[in-house]
Amino acid sequence: MSEKIRLVPAPLAIAFELARPEKKEAFEREFQRLSETDEDPIGQWLKIAKARGETKETDPVLLHLLVELHRKVDMLTQIVKNEEPERLALAEEAEIEAIGFEHFRLEEPRLVPGERYYGRIEMPLFPKRDMGVWFQALDERTAKILRLHERDEKEWSQYVTARERVMIRELKQKREGKA
DSSP, X not given: OOSOOOOEEEEEEEEEEEOOTTTHHHHHHHHHHHHTGGGSHHXXXXXXXXXXXXXXXSOHHHHHHHHHHHHHHHHHHHHHTTOOOOOOOOSEXXXXXXXXXXXXXXXXXXXXXXXXXXXXXXXXXSSOEEEEEEEEESSSSEXXXXXXXXXXXXXXXXXXXXXXXXXXXXXXXXXXXXX
């Protein structure tokens, strides 16, 4: 690893598994399903309404909050009916210690260098959700992200930036405290 990887502390959880040939198809199917969180009925309606221009006069923040409220009601209905979203059982679970725009590092060594993995990262964003990720181990703790969905890439980058700001604020407060 000759290139310097810049990481910032971030408390995230990941479930992952080695991408064996016999499981790649199932992993890819889940990866695609996770990207389609907007493919619920309200998400489909919203896409069509936007395409027709029916949302031009609507406050986008209010519309977004209303759609998320509808999704929450759907989620609560699923809980009441004991319906859980279909997720693959992945062999490993770990805590992510630090993240970067294209990398992350686990708290403990759990990876095989050079191997490819499929994983789900629990993102603490609004709305809270799982993000599918394909990655390759650079060493026993550090991974390079190979593939995220376009929307997930944007949210990942925003989260990394937010974590960098937190770190900068903390460093600044420490320096001011010492002065």
